[in-house]
Amino acid sequence: MTNFGVKTLPMKSRISHIASNTFREAVRDRVLYNLIAFALLLSGAAILVGQISIEIEKLVVINLGLTAVSLFGVVIAIFIGIGLVSKEIEKRTLYTVLSRPVRRWEFIIGKFSGLAGTLVVNTFFMAIGVFLALLYVSHKFVKADSLIFVALYFIILEFLIICALALLFSSFSSPLLSAVFTFSLFVVGNFAQDLRNFAAMEHGITRWLATGAAYLVPNFSAFNVITSIAHEQPVAGQLIVTNTFYALFYALMALSGAVLIFEHRDLK
Amino acid sequence: MPAIEILGLEKTYSVGFWRKRRKRALYPLQLTVEDGEVFGFLGPNGAGKTTTLKLLMGLVFPTSGTARILGQEWTDPAVKAQIGFLPEQPYFYDYLTAHELLNYYGQLSGVPARQRSKRVEEVLHQVGLHDVKGLQLRKFSKGMLQRVGIAQAILHDPQVVFLDEPMSGLDPMGRREVRDLMEQLKHEGKTVFFSTHILSDAETLCDRVAIIHKGELRGVGVVEDLTSTVQGKVEVIWQGTEIPASVRALGADCHISGGDRVRAIVAENQQDAMIDALRREHQRLISITPVRTSLEAYFVEKLRHAESTAASTV
Numbered sequence: 001m002t003n004f005g006v007k008t009l010p011m012k013s014r015i016s017h018i019a020s021n022t023f024r025e026a027v028r029d030r031v032l033y034n035l036i037a038f039a040l041l042l043s044g045a046a047i048l049v050g051q052i053s054i055e056i057e058k059l060v061v062i063n064l065g066l067t068a069v070s071l072f073g074v075v076i077a078i079f080i081g082i083g084l085v086s087k088e089i090e091k092r093t094l095y096t097v098l099s100r101p102v103r104r105w106e107f108i109i110g111k112f113s114g115l116a117g118t119l120v121v122n123t124f125f126m127a128i129g130v131f132l133a134l135l136y137v138s139h140k141f142v143k144a145d146s147l148i149f150v151a152l153y154f155i156i157l158e159f160l161i162i163c164a165l166a167l168l169f170s171s172f173s174s175p176l177l178s179a180v181f182t183f184s185l186f187v188v189g190n191f192a193q194d195l196r197n198f199a200a201m202e203h204g205i206t207r208w209l210a211t212g213a214a215y216l217v218p219n220f221s222a223f224n225v226i227t228s229i230a231h232e233q234p235v236a237g238q239l240i241v242t243n244t245f246y247a248l249f250y251a252l253m254a255l256s257g258a259v260l261i262f263e264h265r266d267l268k
Numbered sequence: 269m270p271a272i273e274i275l276g277l278e279k280t281y282s283v284g285f286w287r288k289r290r291k292r293a294l295y296p297l298q299l300t301v302e303d304g305e306v307f308g309f310l311g312p313n314g315a316g317k318t319t320t321l322k323l324l325m326g327l328v329f330p331t332s333g334t335a336r337i338l339g340q341e342w343t344d345p346a347v348k349a350q351i352g353f354l355p356e357q358p359y360f361y362d363y364l365t366a367h368e369l370l371n372y373y374g375q376l377s378g379v380p381a382r383q384r385s386k387r388v389e390e391v392l393h394q395v396g397l398h399d400v401k402g403l404q405l406r407k408f409s410k411g412m413l414q415r416v417g418i419a420q421a422i423l424h425d426p427q428v429v430f431l432d433e434p435m436s437g438l439d440p441m442g443r444r445e446v447r448d449l450m451e452q453l454k455h456e457g458k459t460v461f462f463s464t465h466i467l468s469d470a471e472t473l474c475d476r477v478a479i480i481h482k483g484e485l486r487g488v489g490v491v492e493d494l495t496s497t498v499q500g501k502v503e504v505i506w507q508g509t510e511i512p513a514s515v516r517a518l519g520a521d522c523h524i525s526g527g528d529r530v531r532a533i534v535a536e537n538q539q540d541a542m543i544d545a546l547r548r549e550h551q552r553l554i555s556i557t558p559v560r561t562s563l564e565a566y567f568v569e570k571l572r573h574a575e576s577t578a579a580s581t582v
Contacts, residue, residue: 017375021361028363091359096420099325099353099430100376101345266281266328 014102015110022114023121026080031118034072035125041068046133057137062148062230065130070155070226072126073119074186077159080118081166082178084111085258089267098267105259112167112255119159127152144232150240154223157247161218162186164254171258171265189220218250269339271428271459272301276333277323279483293319295484296333301461301476306454308470308477308491309463310567316483317463318356321432325353337428349378352426356433356463358417362406366397366416369405370423377424387423395419396445410437418446422453429453431462435469447473471495471563479570482578486570494566501559502539504532507552514545533559 026032042065049060085108088094097107127148134145165185169178188195192214199210223243225235276296283289294316301307311317322328324335326343335342338350360369367388374384392398395415400408405416414437421429434450435443450473453460464470470477471491478488487494504520508530511522518541520532530551534542539556546553 014376017372021372025361025363092355092357093359093361095322095325095327095355096353096358096360096373096417097376098327099348099351099355100373101348101378102376103345264329267322268281268328 011103011106014106015113018097018102018107018110019113019117022084022111023117026076026115026118031076031080032122032125034076035122035129038068038072038126039129042129042133043136046136049137058134059230061133061137062130063226065126065133066148066151066155066226066229069123069126069130069152070158073123073155073159074162076122077115077119077162078166078179078182078186080115081163082170082175082182084115084167085170085262086173086175086178092267094267104263108167108171108255108259108262112163115163115167116160119163120156123152123156123159147229147232147235150235151225151229153240154225154243157243158220158223160247160251161189161220161254164251164258165218168254168258168261171262185217186220189218190224191221192217192219193221219246222246269303270300270336271303271305271338272299272307272324272461273336274299274320274324274333275335277320277330277335278332279319279323279328280331293483294323297480297485299478299485299488301459303459304454304457305475306450306460306473307462308474309461309480310465310467310470310477311463311480312465312571314482315480317480318432319483320480321353321355321430321461321463324430349424350427352421352424352429354417354421354429354431354434357410357436358413360405360413360416360420362408363404365402365404366392366408366419367401369416370419373420374423379424387425391419391423394422394449411439411442414438415442418449422449426458428459428461431460433464434462435464435466443469467562467564467567477563479567481571481574484574486574487566491563495560495563500536501533502536503555503557503559504534504539504542504546505554505556506530506532506546507554512545512549512551514549515542518542518545529554 042061045064046057046061049057049064088097094107098104130148131141131145134148135141162182166178166182169181173181195210195214195217199207199214202210222239225239229235274297276298277294278292278296279294280290280292283291297320309317309320319328323330324337324342326348337347340347361372364372370388370391371384374388379387389398389401392401395418397412397415397419400412405413408416414434418431418434421431431450434446438446447469450460450462462473474491476488476490477494479486507528509524509528511524511530511532515522515532518534518538520534520538520542522530522532525531532542536558543553543556
């Protein structure tokens with residue numbers, strides 16, 4: 001014990017301090033400025049759509065709004081996520097963190113939580129934008145509009161997977177390669193269902209390889225319910241449960257990989 | 269109980285594209301630093317000083333060996349709460365202010381919330397950054413960042429402080445302040461382990477030093493022992509502008525310095541004759557001191573010896 005009664009903090013506190021610092025970094029680096037671009041895009045689209053389309057304004061606003069929420073978030077998740085570990089190693093800011101009573105896995109989880117928190121806050125403000133645009137074009141809310149919350153929930157689950165993947169790649173490769181890997185997986189993941197269908201049609205080794213790849217890449221196509229929600233089609237409760245467990249499991253696996261690599265990495 | 273025990277820590281890196289070449293950064297190192305000591309870890313650039321510190325901080329993993337700090341396994345988080353570390357050329361989260369950064373590190377180190385703010389203020393005063401505590405670190409100069417680095421290393425009042433090149437980037441005033449701070453830490457009973465290649469700092473501050481070269485320990489000892497090799501000569505200084513012939517006759521090596529002082533190196537057995545000669549010439553004696561090997565001379569000799577041993581084995 002030292003003179004100040006310094007004591008080893010509970011693990012949860014250390015993780016939350018790292019997470020809140022990560023969030024603060026994103027805010028100070030003006031990441032949330034993307035909200036301005038989002039607001040301009042959505043308000044412009046709402047005004048334009050209100051003038052040129054008949055009966056389908058709502059459909060267009062929901063589709064455009066939620067797709068923008070997803071894309072803006074994905075870009076943020078990739079571009080912050082890839083630097084979370086590698087930037088700290090490169091700039092050596094990690095040295096004064098890991099020389100304190102902080103375990104390496106706590107650092108990874110803290111960073112992940114901070115980025116996930118940033119994306120949740122960002123999505124929250126974007127969601128407000130989507131609802132305001134919706135109110136502007138349809139002048140009232142109906143019960144089916146609550147389905148938008150499900151789409152937003154799926155988008156956030158998608159972000160968790162992307163953040164974890166970006167962190168995984170960031171724990172062993174350069175920011176550029178991490179960005180390429182993560183973005184590639186995001187693109188391929190959106191066609192995961194097509195990959196599965198392709199595998200089912202093939203035979204022999206091609207079938208095995210395609211099946212393996214189809215189940216290895218994140219199945220983002222299962223998270224995309226924007227079009228059906230825009231058409232006011234309900235989402236099955238089972239899909240919500242399946243997607244929740246799938247996203248948590250996938251993110252956990254990617255994070256475990258990141259921790260495993262980072263736990264054994266020399267910080268030169 | 270020793271504050272630091274390094275028990276055969278060794279580091280070999282795999283280098284090259286296929287990582288097949290092996291490069292040894294540190295040969296098995298045995299070193300003990302006693303509680304309350306100021307210990308200097310000396311060596312030229314690339315000697316293995318930073319590697320040793322990184323191993324002790326758990327930033328790189330040893331190929332073999334272990335260490336104990338304050339009697340506990342060095343990787344134990346409980347130990348890390350009681351150590352402070354200043355990396356070489358530190359870099360911090362530049363979007364934070366000095367106050368925010370220290371508060372964050374205080375949180376991670378487990379400084380209780382009710383004392384944290386007061387302690388941060390104290391440390392900022394101590395390193396002379398209180399006036400700029402609200403400025404983002406991206407606007408700080410190299411010397412100011414070094415001060416922040418020192419502040420974060422002592423913030424949680426650690427028992428053992430590791431400083432990697434603490435004087436680097438500081439102006440003479442800053443260096444003096446760091447020396448004072450290290451003396452204060454010693455006075456408070458802390459153990460200070462610092463690496464440097466500036467020998468005068470080590471000579472002034474350290475109780476003991478170790479010399480490392482090309483990853484191998486070349487010598488450890490008390491500074492006074494290493495520098496007290498009396499070479500059988502004394503240095504005599506007196507006030508004067510010329511060298512009397514009777515003094516020259518004693519075979520003294522004389523130089524006029526500063527315009528009105530004469531400095532002479534003379535054999536120890538000629539010391540009394542020298543004093544008598546100066547009295548006869550009515551010269552005003554200023555000092556007589558034994559000639560000692562400086563730490564620098566010891567250091568250079570050790571390195572030369574290491575180089576010649578390496579050359580003879582090739």
